[in-house]
Amino acid sequence: MSDDAAALLARRPRRPRPPRRAPAPPLTVLFTGHAGRRLALGRELYCAVPAFRSAYDGVRDALDPWLRLPLAAVVFAPEGGVDSGLIRRAEFAQPALFAFQVAVYRLWQSWGLCADAVAGQGAGELSAAHVAGVLTLADAARLVAALGRLVPPRPAPGAARAAEAEFLKAARESATAPRSVDLVCTATGRAIGTGPDERPLRPERLLLQTHQVIRTADAVRTLEAAGFTRPHPCGPDPEDTLPGCELRAARAVLPHIEGPERAEGQAAGRHR
Numbered sequence: 001m002s003d004d005a006a007a008l009l010a011r012r013p014r015r016p017r018p019p020r021r022a023p024a025p026p027l028t029v030l031f032t033g034h035a036g037r038r039l040a041l042g043r044e045l046y047c048a049v050p051a052f053r054s055a056y057d058g059v060r061d062a063l064d065p066w067l068r069l070p071l072a073a074v075v076f077a078p079e080g081g082v083d084s085g086l087i088r089r090a091e092f093a094q095p096a097l098f099a100f101q102v103a104v105y106r107l108w109q110s111w112g113l114c115a116d117a118v119a120g121q122g123a124g125e126l127s128a129a130h131v132a133g134v135l136t137l138a139d140a141a142r143l144v145a146a147l148g149r150l151v152p153p154r155p156a157p158g159a160a161r162a163a164e165a166e167f168l169k170a171a172r173e174s175a176t177a178p179r180s181v182d183l184v185c186t187a188t189g190r191a192i193g194t195g196p197d198e199r200p201l202r203p204e205r206l207l208l209q210t211h212q213v214i215r216t217a218d219a220v221r222t223l224e225a226a227g228f229t230r231p232h233p234c235g236p237d238p239e240d241t242l243p244g245c246e247l248r249a250a251r252a253v254l255p256h257i258e259g260p261e262r263a264e265g266q267a268a269g270r271h272r
Helices: 003-010 041-047 048-068 071-075 086-087 091-112 126-132 137-148 159-172 204-212 216-225 245-251 260-271
Strands: 028-031 117-120 182-185 231-235
Touching: 028 091, 028 137, 028 216, 041 048, 041 091, 048 071, 048 091, 048 126, 048 137, 071 086, 071 091, 071 245, 091 126, 091 137, 091 231, 091 245, 117 126, 126 137, 126 182, 126 204, 137 159, 159 204, 216 231
Parallel strands: 028 117, 028 231, 117 182
Antiparallel strands: none
16 A cells, blocks of 8 residues: 555544534435446545455456456456456446446445445446345345446447346346345435335336436535435545546545544554
């Protein structure tokens, strides 16, 4: 790990600790649906943080059987290399974003994050459904790969319809389980589940959601209006492309974690 990365993780604001901490308001993690086409997405965290690397490898192992090339060969391809341009294709961009988001969320959990709800913006709903416990990693990985094939690089007549049928088949064969944390729809603000006032995770609805282009600001407003306050994004920051951007995005969750100074200090100590 570089000295700069270690210093970034170790840095923390100095502020007086109150004698008693009021209960924190509910926290919703919002899985964003963009920026998956960034070359080397996840490399900074993969090289610097063992907890992220372990989680990422687990997701990568689940995705690779469904991809025509191993995900690492594309995501971590040398800039200008023969495979570096493949990340711009949805077939690899969607799996890259899914692997990054799930691994970041697992890293946050290792730091002590306990989300009250999760939601997904567009294709990010697959990441949200998995971490909520609704979809297994194996089923979610298959769906993500099928989602990436919905936009082929050279569309042929009938290709879109065939890809949608392939996605719906995978969705119908996926087993859903009771969620371990609330899963919320960013389009409606309604909970997704099997309860009387909840929307089921039907294959057709899932396909529609992955096709929708929902701006992050609109998703945040929908969640807040439904009572899911403090949405915190999980995904790469499209406005930050400078070195250390992934470390900054991961570290931004620390104020939402009980005892952030302790959690951050432990994380920095592990990764030096």
